[in-house]
Amino acid sequence: MSDFIKTLPEAAQTYLEGRRLDEVECIVSDLPGIARGKAVPASKFAKQDYFHLPDSIFYQTITGDWGEAAGEEGFLERDMILRPDMSTASAAPWTGDWTLQVIHDAFDRKGAPIPFAPRNVLKRVVDLYHKQGWEPVVAPEMEFFLVAKNTDPAKKIEPMMGRSGRPAAARQAYSMTAVDEFGPVIDDIYDFAEAQGFEIDGITQEGGAGQLEINLRHGDPVKLADEVFFFKRLIREAALRHDCFATFMAKPIADEPGSAMHIHHSVIDMETGENLFSGPHGGETDAFFHFIGGLQTHLPSAIAVLAPYVNSYRRYVRDHAAPINLAWGRDNRTTGIRIPISDPEARRVENRLAGMDCNPYLGIAASLACGYLGLMEEKRAGPSFKGDAYEDETELPRVMGDALDLFEGAEALHQVMHPDFARVYSIIKRTEYEEFLQVISPWEREHLLLNV
Missing domain, CATH: 3.10.20.70 (Glutamine synthetase, N-terminal domain)
Incomplete structure (x- = not known):
């Protein structure tokens, strides 16, 4: 022993x-x-x-x-x-x-x-990068809500009670006072993370009531997916110690922002150690634009993986801190694809479409797969978006059924992630969707029962 x-x-x-x-x-x-x-x-x-x-x-x-x-x-x-x-x-x-x-x-x-084990799917995609002499690097951001205990599915989800004895307040993004409300839970998150050997890059209050974000340092995609997988359990356990729930639903509370798992991407040349997205003089390379082009071309087909449940599509709401299209822009949080401010060696592409409800292995794999296809097909990104992308057209599927239609027709994506994964994933998600369609919602009973 x-x-x-x-x-x-x-x-x-x-x-x-x-x-x-x-x-x-x-x-x-x-x-x-x-x-x-x-x-x-x-x-x-x-x-x-x-x-x-x-x-x-x-x-x-x-x-x-x-x-x-x-x-x-x-x-x-x-x-x-x-x-x-x-x-x-x-x-x-x-x-x-x-x-x-x-x-x-x-x-x-x-x-x-x-082939349909999620960790194996991600390893397969990473191996395809390695065969080209590329090392993919990711940095995930995890958003989640701390909410009052909810044991009745018919009851609306409510914010947790803070240290002050008042419910967590909304629209307090980046407020340190708001973070202090959850101090005991956050202390346990830090303690658990330290015991597990995880390095947190930061914790901030997000725009929703009781909504927090944890950023992880960039690194190997499989290792980071492992950490997100571990973190979801860690955060839930920390919350339970303080009489509340942690939820990773994409949209747990109506009229509040949803929870995303933003994924930052860069690609390193394994021979030189240089960032593939930056040239010798610090300029943006063809590979940079091809990676973005791959996201713009193939992400619609991957949405069923990045937004895996019927609730996921409630997050893509105009002016609610979630993207509604595939525009890309520099330092622009209204676009689906954002280029953060950075030095040339740290140049990266942020995919803002993935929800926190997605499987981290599959979400990162799907995002990397779209970028890989762009690099291989040399897809050129469209022009960068200037201004508020919420004023542009919606380009994303709005319901799970439409997203699955796109996924099932995406042969190129299937080949990268594995055709047998695509087959199994589609069947499972269709089964879930058909089950959901048999449920009659309170909205239908309220507005249709006596009025139609």
Whole structure:
């Protein structure tokens, strides 16, 4: 056991210093981004090279229903081989005993990666960059709400109660006083993140009531997706300690801004170490414009991945801090694609379309895939947008069904992310959408019951 502990990442070793490891949670992300897996005694984990889970975990919808995505041989629930990536070993500091979490990769019985496992989808896209001699770099931003506990789905979601005894106030973006209202929750977020070895770049109050944003430092896409995957659980656990919920719904409260997962992109030449988006004299390169062109061309087909639920489309509202089109602009937060102010070596492209409700592996993979296609196809970006992009035309699908239509016809995107992923994802999302269409909403009962 002591030899096993010595192989752990530094943060995990520090967490366990002077303590006995009790349990290891062996986890994998399903399509919605929920952690699935098994908890095993530490002594057993130290002796095992892998464990099994049925492939049906990737055929399950967010409601727990099943999509008919098993393929021609039928719903056999074959066992996958789950192998640990020990570089992801991380504390679970909210548990009652000394527990680690370890993310696993999914393989079939022949050792081939399961093509619709989200982490494998992202690894596939990153590998395509590597084959071109490119190193993709991302920096995600995570927005979320802290809300009052809500155990009745029929009840509207309300802001949490702050330290002052008053509900969290809206329209207080960047207010330090507003951040102080959530001080105890934020303290636990910092403590948990430190125990897990994560470096937070900053926490700010956003425009919604009880809405916060956490920025992560730029780095490897798989590592950053792992961190967002871990962070969602970490933040939920911190909130529960203080009698509130953390929600990553794209639009939890009507008339408030939605929650995004903005993704900053740059690409490094692996041979020279230089930013592909900046030339020798600091100017913008063809690759810079091709990457933006790829986003503008292919993002409509990827929206079903970046905005994966019916609620996601409520976020794309004019003048509500979310994009409504694919315009790009320099230092312009009204555009869907923003170029932040930076030095040439840090030049990057920010995709503002992804919602915080998306699976981080799949959201980052889809965004990178669109940029990759632009680089390969040498798609040239249109002219940069000047002024308020909310005054321009809406270019995004407004409902899940339309987004799925676009995704299902996107052969180029399928080839990058994997055709079998596209097949399974489409079936699962169609199943969810059809289930939603059977639900009669309060709006329909209020306005249609006696009036039509």
